[in-house]
Amino acid sequence: MTLPTTRVSFPGGAVTGESTVLAGHPLGDGRYGVVTAETPFHPLDHTWPDQPADTGTLTVDGVELAVVDCLTGAVDPERGELLVGADIPVRRGDEAWSWLVVHVLAEAPAAPLEGRPVTLAVDAERRAALSASHTGCHLLALALNAALAPRWRKDPGRADAFGNPDFDSLAMASSVMDTEASTDVYRLGKSLRKKGFTADAADDLPALADALSAITAEVNERLAAWVAADAPVRVEVPGPELTARRRWHCELPAGSADIACGGTHLHRLGQLSALETELTLSADGSELTAVTRPKRI
Known part of the structure; x- marks a missing residue:
């Protein structure tokens, strides 16, 4: 099987499109995968499955x-075999492979679809909710980095767009969005401490557990100010291919922020009426969890 990498329009916010069916592929449990030349559908990323x-x-x-699901597929350059989701043995973007969006049907269609024109329509309400959660996730990262900046004893060698130590990137264990919130889990282990982060009391700095309420309030105050500023949001798209290295940009009051991202987003923060996070620390202090809930207008 030889197929070109799928061209996608979801980074710009598209929820409809027209294309041609290139291939069909039986999946497990009776489901059936459909590959088109172009699509507005955002698939689950098999490498970093944060956005559903x-x-x-x-x-x-x-x-x-x-379309009950949407997965990332890839064609093995040696065997010509289409692999889907967790069966793909390489990271997304490997140039030797063709990378595909696989639209999942609950069952095989009555007749073959290959070569036929197709109209594609994404569930726009679900997309909008997921986009709000994803935008909120990135804003949380920047606000949390700023609030935790005083807890670094030395430069960890990685900073965010505003020059703060990039706690979000350095401590991230998992990040998952749904239609209600984003949930980010950070690991506060030996590796992070070696890079200079401290969760313990030091000089006039209280222990993280004792300071968590104040840190949460500081983060939420910053998030509220950003939402009130109605900052514009865009995704930088260097090319239409699924594998293009895209970046999220937001023109915040403090300046332009950007984060590498393959998902979908709001167009302006004014599309939210509120954005709040809840921070909790595990009983043993080894994990910090942030649940960030956007409220859409």
Whole structure:
């Protein structure tokens, strides 16, 4: 099987499109995968599965087919085999492989779809909710980096867009969005301490556990100010390919911020009425969890 890498329009916010079916692929549990040349659908990233897949419909000759999931696929350059999701043995973007968006149907269609024109439509309400959570996740990262900056005893060698030590990147264990919130888990282990971060009391600095309430308030105050500023948001897209290295940009009052990102986002922070996070520390102090909830207008 030889297929070109899928061209995607979701980074710009598209939720509809038209294309041609290039291939069909039986999946487990009776499901069926459809590959098109172009798509507005955002698939689950098999390497960093933070943002859930889009759902929606494919319409062929007036017949609407439900897309119940959307996965990343890749064609093995040696065997020509299409692999999907967790079966892909390489990271997304390996130039030897073709990278595909696989639209998952609950069952195989009655007739082959290859070569036929198709109209694609994403569930726009679900997309908007996921985009709000993803934008909130990035804002939380910047606000948390700023609030925790005093807890670094030395320069860890990695800073965010505003020059603060990049706690979010250095401590990240997992990040997952849903339609209600983003949940980020940070590991506060030996590796982070060696880089200079301290969760213990030091000089006039209280222990992280004792300071968590004040840190949460500081982060939420900053998030509220950014939402009130109605800062514009965009995704920098160097090319239409699924594998293009995209970056999230937000023009915040303190300056322009950017973070590498393959997901979808709001267009302006004014699309939110509020954005708040809740920070909790595990009983043994080894993990910090942030649950960030956007409220859309």
